[in-house]
Amino acid sequence: MAITLTEKFAKKVDERFKAGSLSNAGVNHDYSFEGAKTIKITSVPTVPMNDYSRVGSNRYGNPTELQNEIQEATLTQDKSFTFTIDKMNEEETMIKASEALARQIDQEIIPMIDTYRFEKIAEGAEEVIIVAKKPYEAVLDATEKMDEALVPQEGRILYVKNSFYKGIKLDPSFVLASESGMSIKFKGQVGEIDGFAVIKVPANRMPEGVEFIACHPCATCAADKLQDYIVHMDAPGYNGALVEGRVYYDAFKLNNKEGAVVVGKPAV
Numbered sequence: 001m002a003i004t005l006t007e008k009f010a011k012k013v014d015e016r017f018k019a020g021s022l023s024n025a026g027v028n029h030d031y032s033f034e035g036a037k038t039i040k041i042t043s044v045p046t047v048p049m050n051d052y053s054r055v056g057s058n059r060y061g062n063p064t065e066l067q068n069e070i071q072e073a074t075l076t077q078d079k080s081f082t083f084t085i086d087k088m089n090e091e092e093t094m095i096k097a098s099e100a101l102a103r104q105i106d107q108e109i110i111p112m113i114d115t116y117r118f119e120k121i122a123e124g125a126e127e128v129i130i131v132a133k134k135p136y137e138a139v140l141d142a143t144e145k146m147d148e149a150l151v152p153q154e155g156r157i158l159y160v161k162n163s164f165y166k167g168i169k170l171d172p173s174f175v176l177a178s179e180s181g182m183s184i185k186f187k188g189q190v191g192e193i194d195g196f197a198v199i200k201v202p203a204n205r206m207p208e209g210v211e212f213i214a215c216h217p218c219a220t221c222a223a224d225k226l227q228d229y230i231v232h233m234d235a236p237g238y239n240g241a242l243v244e245g246r247v248y249y250d251a252f253k254l255n256n257k258e259g260a261v262v263v264g265k266p267a268v
Contacts, residue, residue, distance in 0.1 A: 149259020
């Protein structure tokens with residue numbers, strides 16, 4: 001693509017809209033990948049209950065050695081970018097290296113990580129609700145399933161497509177009683193429904209065919225191992241700025257958090 005050089009550029013750049021990261025509220029960072037590409041996560045099961053016997057030698061039942069289960073999590077997303085800005089192009093246009101780097105993070109990296117995280121959260125769903133009823137009723141179904149799975153009440157997140165949120169607001173059976181008085185805790189949060197903090201998500205970041213994701217952050221571990229951005233000035237072979245960046249990340253569903261993610265899909 002050609003560089004356009006003119007006698008004068010307007011001081012204000014026509015920027016695109018940006019949403020910032022929306023997925024942080026729905027994930028945890030409980031496990032560290034420092035010094036490793038793969039970590040092993042241990043979970044320990046329980047044993048079945050027995051009828052106590054008042055006679056014999058094994059009155060509590062036949063003892064068995066308690067086992068453990070190992071889940072391996074390996075980082076897979078290693079992404080990068082680079083671009084140059086000639087010194088005279090920077091001087092004669094409104095292209096600035098630091099501003100261009102910030103723009104790259106806002107408009108490329110954050111949406112990319114958000115989209116990937118939402119896919120991973122949705123993949124971990126144990127329950128799927130077909131949104132064939134009123135939208136609010138589908139949310140109540142998700143609440144019921146998470147309650148039955150003993151998912152903690154505190155910290156639940158409801159990610160919704162804008163179109164689904166519109167359907168909730170227009171649903172005559174729904175009254176958002178706490179919307180006006182609640183405190184906003186998360187970026188993008190627009191209200192609260194039945195204990196869920198509601199966050200609207202653009203359709204291009206949500207997984208295809210998903211209307212909403214009801215989740216608890218305990219279910220999905222996010223690993224942000226590296227976010228490295230460098231602006232080289234007058235690097236060998238360049239007169240100007242050479243900008244480079246690398247992000248190394250992933251997200252994993254934890255095996256022992258069944259029921260902590262419920263996905264709503266549209267009726268066929």
